[in-house]
Amino acid sequence: MRILILSSEFPPGPGGIGTHAHQLAKYFSGQRHPALVLTPQAYESDAEREAFNQQQNFEIVTFSTEGSAVTKVRDRAKALKSALDHFQPDIVLVSGGRMIWMSAVVMRRNHIPWVVVGHGTEFGAESGINAFLTRLTCNQANAVVAVSKYTRSRILSLGISKPEIRVISNGADAEFFHPLPPETIDSFREQEDVIGKFVLLTVGNVTPRKGQEWVIRALPAIVRRHTDLVYWMAGLPSEQQKLEQLAEELGVSANIRFWGRVDQPTLLNIYNACDLFLMTSQQLTNGDFEGYGIAVNEAALCGKTSVVTDNSGLAEAVQGGLTGLLVPQGQFEQIADAVTNLIESPELLSVLSGAAYKNAITHQTWDQVGASYLRYFEEILGED
Secondary structure, three states: OOEEEEEOOOOOOOOHHHHHHHHHHHHHHHOOOOEEEEEEOOOOOHHHHHHHHHOOOOEEEEEOOOOOHHHHHHHHHHHHHHHHHHHOOOEEEEEOHHHHHHHHHHHOOOOOOEEEEEOOHHHOOOOOHHHHHHHHHHOOOOEEEEOOHHHHHHHHHOOOOOOEEEEOOOOEOOOOOOOOOHHHHHHHHHHOOOOOOEEEEEEOOOOOOOOHHHHHHHHHHHHOOOOOEEEEEEOOOOOHHHHHHHHHHHOOHHHEEEEEOOOHHHHHHHHHHOOEEEEOOOOOOOOOOOOOOHHHHHHHHOOOOEEEEOOOOHHHHOOEOOOEEEEOOOOHHHHHHHHHHHHOOHHHHHHHHHHHHHHHHHHOEHHHHHHHHHHHHHHHHHHO
């Protein structure tokens, strides 16, 4: 089976859509199903991108990010047509709103099945031109895969129902993310001057949707009872200045640290060095929401439980009360209560962390996710 993947983002830059596309391409190729990825790689230098691409077991065609919107759409459509002719895929997998729109135009001229991946953001707007185009184009696909039941509900509410909508949750890389030896963790914590401190961690673009603001708002209540605490934030520092100002106003500047975008070895270290992972995402007024939360799985594979917000796909990345805790969106008082409860109940923290690891290694790896996609592709091709 030859699989073409069209993605709106891709490593080595950050982003869940890119991680999803990369891990599936790697798995497909490893299972002897040739994969070709078409994508912009917009966050890294040419040298970094080239070094990354040469390490992969599949081919990557990188879209130019230069030029006007019209020029980019035209050039990307031409590249997709060329790939269809020369790579001759059996099936096409498409991730990212504008990639879906473009694919609908190109794919209607051939008989190759194409499948949309619904992550979340692209289905947030319930009205307007974006919602119209997403509804129109997705209803032309052969199938839609939603990364969570919550995302599936939002896809259906948008009026997308013509293709089947299958839920295949996201995973994490169990080959890379794993618990490190205690002495390695202790050495890293000593290096970062957090010995004896309770470390909270969020991984993701520092933006309103990812919800780092709500953890910072919860910090005053937490540090009143536990002064030896620090909150680490790793990811593109898009809203760092705003949150630094908020922390200053709340008197918790000494308890936060922005890591910025980190390399993979550092990411593994900070997952292992933290005591508790948090992803307190919120739905924005434009409808943007968290479709799943791959970072929660990554933290779990490193043996860390999570506190996450409900009413989103995050509620499916943990089993509430078993592998992590759920809190309402935008309620920093309840975030503070959940964190304080876990700090003061080390036995509960340990039980949840152990259960999170066991669940992740058993059910939430990319190998398991990739196998589910291959089985679904075989169903779709069998129907043709």
